[in-house]
Amino acid sequence: MTFAEKLRAELATVTVKPNCCRRALAEGLLLGAEIDGQRQIHVRYTQEAVAELAVEILSRQYGKAPEVTQWGKCGHRYWDLSLSAPSCLKYLRSLDAEDACVDSVFHFQCDACRSVFLRGVFLAVGTVSDPHKSFHLEFKLPHARMRLLSAFLTEMSYPARTVTRNGQAGIYYKDSSSIEELVTVMGSGTGIFEIMNSRIEREIRNNENRATNCVARNIEKTIAAATRHIEAINKLMEAGKLESLPEALQETARQRYANPDASLDELVAIHVPSISKSGLNHRLQKIMEAADEI
Ligand SMILES: [Zn+2]
Incomplete structure (x- = not known):
């Protein structure tokens, strides 16, 4: 039926x-x-x-x-x-x-x-x-x-x-x-409950999809940012300019290079010596600027 x-x-x-x-x-x-x-x-x-x-x-x-x-x-x-x-x-x-x-x-x-x-x-x-x-x-x-x-x-x-x-x-x-x-x-x-239930199920599904899309977008952003960082570090290494950067920037570059899949938060957590997220961001920005100057 x-x-x-x-x-x-x-x-x-x-x-x-x-x-x-x-x-x-x-x-x-x-x-x-x-x-x-x-x-x-x-x-x-x-x-x-x-x-x-x-x-x-x-x-x-x-x-x-x-x-x-x-x-x-x-x-x-x-x-x-x-x-x-x-x-x-x-x-x-x-x-x-x-x-x-x-x-x-x-x-x-x-x-x-x-x-x-x-x-x-x-x-x-x-x-x-x-x-x-x-x-x-x-x-x-x-x-x-x-x-x-x-x-x-x-x-x-x-x-x-x-x-x-x-x-x-x-x-x-x-x-x-x-x-x-x-x-x-x-x-x-009884028919009305079936209609209401499907509407509620659909709303829950839509919310889940929205959340999944949000996670996927964040992962894409993380990968895109990491790719830009690694490219900049490669460029500096090839030009022999990495060693001329301040020691703190070199350290951050090494850790970024060793952890290409890490998000910024993860990179902050494993960074030695410890650093704030804005501090890390600032250093990565400096590394990319240095690469841009080549
Ligand atoms: Zn009547």
């Missing part, structure tokens, strides 16, 4: 008691439905648990059980429901009316209605990527209904991005915080 299928299976089992919320759930489940020339309503679901819930909810809401046809083989199965009910037809026509707006089309009566509607929409036309791979939640629906769902989501304080592909609209989110909140609002108890 994909993550989206697991989430849908979980959401399909959440019980809905008040009549107003059942109606809101039916309206959400029908957001991808179409009407044919014989005034027959058709709606397709890609998951058995969702089709079963839709049959139960639509039967109660419209007083008539939809006919169910199952198609396809494992991996690509879908369930087509068909129904003819005047009040359902009226709702679908109102969805596609030019002046349709959230308040005129949907019937939200209690505080929970909107969440239940959103759950129905997700079950019918929603999908979500595996949070261990990426964060992407999308609703795919007929283009004419994009504006309506977008307005609903904006009213809920979740403005979404939209895209159109082959006459179908996609309304989507890519940020983990909106996805976490939406999945919570839909009523998920």
